[in-house]
Amino acid sequence: MQTKAPMQRPKTSYKNFPMVPRVVYGRGSFGQLTDILLPKRRNAEAPFIFLVDDFFEGSALEQRIPWLFNDQIIFISADEEPKTQQVDALVKKIKNDFEEMPSGIVGIGGGTLLDLAKAVAIMMNNPGPSSNYQGWDLVKKPALYHVGIPTISGTGAEVSRTAVLLGPEKKLGINSDYTTYDQVVLDSDLLSTVPKEQWFYTGMDCFIHCVESLNGTYLNAFSQSYGEKALSLCKEVFLGDLPQKESEDKLMMASWHGGMSIAYSQVGIAHAMSYGLSYLLGTKHGIGNCLVFQHLDRYYPRGVELFNKMKEKHGIQLPKNVCADLTSSDLELMAQISLSMEPLWENALGRDWKKHIDMDGLLSIYQRI
DSSP, X not given: OOOXXXXXXXXXOOOOOOOOSEEEESTTGGGGHHHHHGGGOOOTTSOEEEEEEGGGTTSHHHHHSOOOTTOEEEEEOOSSOOBHHHHHHHHHHHHHHOSSOOSEEEEEESHHHHHHHHHHHHHTSSOSOGGGGOEESOOOSOOOOEEEEESSOSSOTTTOSEEEEEOSSOEEEEESTTTSOSEEEEOGGGGTTOOHHHHHHHHHHHHHXXXXXXXXXXXXXXXXXXXXXXXXXXHHHHHSXXXXXXXXXXXXXXXXXXXXXXXXXXXXXXXXXXXXHHHHHOOOHHHHHHXXXXXXXXXXXXXXXXXXXXXXXXXXXXXXXXXXXXXXXXXXXXXXXXXXXXXXXXXXXXXXXXXXOOHHHHHHHHHHO
16 A cells, blocks of 8 residues: 655745735725624623724714724824833723623724734733833734724835834834734825924835845845835836825835734834834834935935935925934933844845944944034
8 A cells, every 4th residue: 555755854944924904905995894893892891992093082083983892092202212011001091991792893003003902912812011022033922803094105004914013121122923913994084183303204114125125135026025015106106196095005004014014024223213203202113214215325325316316396395403412321322222233134145244234333333413
């Protein structure tokens, strides 16, 4: 009797990352949220918790949120980067307010709210504090059902497996297979209220994602296909003259594709260094990336050239002398935070990245910001 030869294990182990399993796209699709959530409601005592950017408090959008029974809407300021302490406080509040576990968490807003919602959904089912999960693949139990609804485009938080948080000792994401949203609603009608400068800074987050992914050592055909599409869309949006609605549609798709690109590769130097700015100064992620990226022509010459053209076209003036009053110990702390982001540096400069950048090199860039 002939038997099959044992299957040989592949010599290479490939990453098996999750994707968002369900996504609805289209103008007005926010109106389908009632139908989306209804099958996920376990009972009338298991609420949905809506975490919403406080920009929308008292707005028409607030009136459209389909809260039922004892659902709760919590308005949260996006003026500061999301923090681990903030996540822990929200989880404590929700558990104290309700005897039964919620049916799910819904995040409505930009990257700050989307990352907060992902982190809260994780911590509802995992013992705290949330700072224990800052890193790669540290989460042990699946998150509570969670839905992401972006109201600004660029961060890619709606599609990524990361919830970036500012912790007591570092700024680092909860990177896990359980972080990814179960459902995303992409309604570009929600983008119409974004202020111009915020539109630019957040859009540049997407553009810089693409540049760093496409020029990184982690690049592969999968991430390249998404990165090239996102980069092309960014060029149309920020260097073209598109009607507003078409621009909104395309930037929303650029954000999605840019997030997918870095999910299968990694970001690079601008993101690593912006983490230092955020940790010490509380600099928002999008503008932090811009502040750093303008000085990285040595590493991303074509990307910086395009960035400068986009900045000039839209009349954007970046803040100056941001680091002028920092002490030497402040600057060194920022550099240490940045250098701790080893996967980002390895993607940017290769496995021997420490030979190509050091403390003095980082300090010289921070001093120019």
